[in-house]
Amino acid sequence: MPADIEVRHLHKKYGDNVAVADVSFTVEQGEIFGILGPNGAGKTTTVECVEGLRRPDGGEIRVLGLDPQHDRAELTQRLGVQLQDGQLPDRMTVGEALRLYRSFYREPADPQALMDALGLAAKHRTRYADLSGGQKQRLSIALALIGNPKVAVLDELTTGLDPQARRDTWSLIQDVRARGVTILLVTHFMEEAERLCDRVAVIDRGRVAAVDSPTGLTERVQDGQRIRFRPSVPFEDALLTDLPDVTGLTRQNDLVVVTGTENALNAITSVLARNNIVAQHLRVDQPSLEDAFVALTGNHPAAGADAAPGTSDASPAARS
Numbered sequence: 458m459p460a461d462i463e464v465r466h467l468h469k470k471y472g473d474n475v476a477v478a479d480v481s482f483t484v485e486q487g488e489i490f491g492i493l494g495p496n497g498a499g500k501t502t503t504v505e506c507v508e509g510l511r512r513p514d515g516g517e518i519r520v521l522g523l524d525p526q527h528d529r530a531e532l533t534q535r536l537g538v539q540l541q542d543g544q545l546p547d548r549m550t551v552g553e554a555l556r557l558y559r560s561f562y563r564e565p566a567d568p569q570a571l572m573d574a575l576g577l578a579a580k581h582r583t584r585y586a587d588l589s590g591g592q593k594q595r596l597s598i599a600l601a602l603i604g605n606p607k608v609a610v611l612d613e614l615t616t617g618l619d620p621q622a623r624r625d626t627w628s629l630i631q632d633v634r635a636r637g638v639t640i641l642l643v644t645h646f647m648e649e650a651e652r653l654c655d656r657v658a659v660i661d662r663g664r665v666a667a668v669d670s671p672t673g674l675t676e677r678v679q680d681g682q683r684i685r686f687r688p689s690v691p692f693e694d695a696l697l698t699d700l701p702d703v704t705g706l707t708r709q710n711d712l713v714v715v716t717g718t719e720n721a722l723n724a725i726t727s728v729l730a731r732n733n734i735v736a737q738h739l740r741v742d743q744p745s746l747e748d749a750f751v752a753l754t755g756n757h758p759a760a761g762a763d764a765a766p767g768t769s770d771a772s773p774a775a776r777s
């Protein structure tokens with residue numbers, strides 16, 4: 458079966474500025490495929506070319522076998538695109554927006570069923586301007602789905618949402634996928650990519666740095682274990698660095714951080730116990746998608762991207 462989205466050697470310039478140098482990826486039917494990358498990496502330009510909103514300067518794109526430039530009218534019927542905030546008139550109600558958008562499609566979805574599924578039924582008569590950020594976001598997803606698309610493109614799905622609304626949106630997207638919709642998702646959020654995406658393309662400076670599952674990306678930076686603890690009494694580094702399973706030891710004030718093989722934890726706890734040293738606040742860190750992102754792009758996630766209040770993600774600075 459051909460892939461739902463095929464992007465080969467996409468190239469796009471704005472004047473002299475190369476926004477997308479060379480991007481290739483495929484999205485299989487029923488996948489949630491993420492595009493992750495630092496600011497200005499070329500993510501939005503890439504998906505706008507996929508949507509047919511921008512004309513590539515080079516390369517080839519097929520969406521459901523259609524060329525987004527030449528087959529724009531047909532593709533519009535089968536592709537769902539999320540509106541950006543502020544693209545609806547303030548006075549338009551939720552019900553009016555869905556009915557208007559429904560009229561654009563040959564085989565639209567039932568607006569009532571969509572409002573029920575998206576928790577918007579009670580907001581049927583509410584004007585756009587009076588919706589909360591989360592409700593606007595859900596409406597934009599509803600409008601992306603009103604045409605019964607086979608493929609939906611969602612750009613910055615949960616930007617601006619609080620952590621609970623973000624999690625609710627994720628479960629909604631999983632429901633949408635369960636109905637057979639293929640999803641291309643642009644995101645800044647590591648946790649979103651980790652929780653939602655089957656595979657992720659990391660794009661950096663207009664090129665694909667890697668395409669893999671979040672776990673696959675994380676495993677690329679797996680360098681054994683990183684163990685941190687506060688010793689109950691001082692000890693010489695050599696006590697641990699002489700162990701064959703230990704590859705490094707650093708100290709941050711009274712905190713000891715040891716790196717080593719997968720057996721390092723056993724070796725360290727045994728030798729500490731033999732020397733009557735208690736490892737207080739012992740923690741074993743697993744590499745995260747954020748570690749992989751940093752290793753692949755040399756960039757930390759956009760400021761604030763994963764630091765929304767209440768999220769549990771630790772920043773790299775907090776973790777190292």
Ligand SMILES: Nc1ncnc2c1ncn2[C@@H]1O[C@H](COP(=O)(O)OP(=O)(O)OP(=O)(O)O)[C@@H](O)[C@H]1O
Pocket residue numbers: 471474475476477494495496497498499500501502503
């Ligand atoms: N309409 C435009 N005209 C000129 N340059 C543009 C235009 N849109 C984007 N660019 C430039 O192209 C490059 C890629 O931008 P793009 O918006 O695709 O990146 P992005 O990865 O989506 O960034 P962000 O995460 O900040 O949204 C950037 O250098 C940007 O300044």
